[in-house]
Amino acid sequence: MVDTTSQNATATSQNTRKGEGLILNNVTVQYRTAGVTSTALHGINMSVHPGEVVGLVGESGCGKSTTAKAICGLVPVTDGEVRYEGVAVDPLGFRKRPKTLQRIQMVFQNPYASLNPRRKIKAQLEDARAINEGTAPSVDELLDLVELPRESANLYPRQFSGGQRQRIAIARAMATGPSLLIGDEPIASLDASLQSKVAMLMKKVTRESGAAMLFISHDLSVVRLIVDRLYVMHEGRIVEEGETEEVWNHPKNRYTQRLLASIPIPDGSGTLPTVLE
């Protein structure tokens, strides 16, 4: 069953206009609250090529969530531009999202808020299938893909655990036949033993469908498991970029070094993580 799904999905990806993927060009985002302007992003440059799995890592308040929102048009960009397959991302207004941009889908952090509590799983997956330009995998195939029993289709979100809901959210995103999947801290609310599994699942489904993924997380040790390339973000700026193992083993930026040193290694030796100034 998973095989047919991937075939369907691969067929979808062949329809993709082989283009430039996602490009963030000197993007600045400012928020104004009560007359005070705060800058969340200071002119960041990023790209995600078609089919690539990219990580964006940083601590709370560094602007990584704002980046995800800017990519989906959920916050207005103050300066610079976000482009996807040549189409400029404008803030989401009264109208529907343009077709090209509908191919960017997102998996959110809070599994308890990301599904409509009043609708059955099937209805929510069907809605997402409706916009699939290629042959949308069936609801059954989608549930197989995220390793949930097919009977789940007739249940409501409240009947699932956090990890299961996140799988459903992944299935919904994949139902649309996305060419870019954004994961905005998709594993942060899950139990530790599920985090790696869900992250690997996201990588598996995007790989099989030929889609690209931008995986945003604060947890570098999980990100390292799945991404080819990563960006490290600190205080609204990209401070380091590179191949995953290169950054992991030879971090150049001072902040990246500090971040890496702080990760406790579960080796049973009782070694405290290093605090670098």
Place this chain on the structure above:
Amino acid sequence: MVMNNKAMNTGSNAGPALADGSSSVEAGAYGLDIENLDMTLNGKHLLNKVCLHVEPGKVTGLAGESGSGKSLTSLSVLKLFPDDAKVTGRIMYKGRNLLDLSEHSINGIRGREIALVFQDPTASLHPMISIQGQMTDHMRHHLGLSKKDAIAKAEHLLAMVHIPDPVGALKKYPHQFSGGQLQRIAIAMAMACDPTILIADEPTTALDVTVQAEILHLLRELCDKFGLTLILVTHDLGVMSALADNIAVMKAGEIVEYGTRHDIITDPKNPYTKSLIDALPMNMMKRGA
């Protein structure tokens, strides 16, 4: 009964012989014995015959996923469970069963001999009261200090947890500090009455990883300096591996495995513990994921 060095030096241990002993820290470290702790709430069996020996002066870790009963077990030590919960078993501390104590006597132990640090420092500090107000009220109530002495002690405590400019910090309010600084302040408050046992319930889960590293160092330092017995509750095996001496793994209200840090993490026996260890990113990496 295993004794740590400090306990041996002073010739005291956590046994009943010292039941009437003073609570001062230098008398030695005290542990806890949780025996057959069982809890039922509204027909749900939340804890099932939990037995745990908390070694004096050591860090005992309670690991497990959400809903496993690890927080419940640690909070039971202070009788912090719902009124209508049916609890059986014993929690022995200095020869007394804490579960038998009256509300009045347990209040004398809560926050004084056995202190707590919670996950979210913003929730455990009152947003409208200055740090000084929150720290000194607590100490004047429990220790009967004069206002001046209490302030002096608060400054000393803040310096101990490495808050820069302790005098200035006392005048500030919680929103003026970062999450990591607030957790330091919460730890300082927990240490105010020289507790013998500190229960830290997910003390670093709400914090960034760089801040987490600092807090772990602070907890280690306090344990070494004061011979503190620490009960560390966390789902993060990385944190566990950095700090805990012994680890108890909980699942669905039961302790499925207990052992030394090294044994649990490098050579788990129980299938559930194994699955937790296998799910660590580091180990998934090794298996060539």
Place this chain on the structure above:
Amino acid sequence: MSEQPVSGLMPFAGLRRRLRDNGFLKSLRTPLGIIGVIFVAFWILMAIFGPLVEPYDPLAQEFDRLQAPNATNWFGTDQVGRDVFSRVIASARVTIPISVFIVVVSVCVGSFIGALAGYLGKVFDEIIMRLTDIMFAFPSIILAMIISATLGPGLKNAVIALLVVSWPSYARIVRSMVLTLKSSEFVIAGRLIGRGVLSSLIVDVLPNVLTSMLVLLFTDFGGAVLMLSNLSFLGLGVLPPDPDWGTMVQNGMGNFSAWWVALFPGLAILTLVISVNFIGDALQDSLDLQNVTSHA
């Protein structure tokens, strides 16, 4: 695999099942809830089958004036010799459907305007909210009196006046609910799979405010009955000789010695309003409980 069409009626299709799933109807099984249901059912039956129950023509002046309650005239007669019992029953036929109409229409209009204001924000939101501020600046009964006095007495104008004064509070409530919901991840996810504002409102947002609105409908129905009776009492609503509880109480005010003229229509208002509020409260409690348990 059949595609499920997204129709405008979708949120209502599953309402009954949803109420059952949520144990909403079970929540009425409190002592006060049961009393409420009994009285409300009684008055609804009276409104529907009134003509079969009324012993006499509510408009006919066929008895002696100001008779105390007796075997012929159970609730006595009024100052022009009409049967008070028949008039109390007949009045339910006017008051209940009109109040339902007022509440339902103002909930629908208010919810829609409020939902749009909350969802769209910015200028539209500002305009709507300042408008509701103006409405809230006056006590609603005074405003309703001014409006219906300007338009002229009569039932139609009273209804218009009550609609004008009652939608803003619903707009406010729905707006605040929509404000929290629209930043919900599932609503955003809906936008990302290509929903426009309207479809997002109808499919994702409204079903999630519907149960709260239903509770509000019950709690406010009593208010509408009171307001309508108030206007009639002041001579601005139902016009004599048509029977209405408000006008009947007003008649009784002139004849204190004939206590039955005002007492029975007054009791009718009291039982209806209180029992509807009992139901509203029971539903509200169960809703609060649901919120508590679903967030735990």
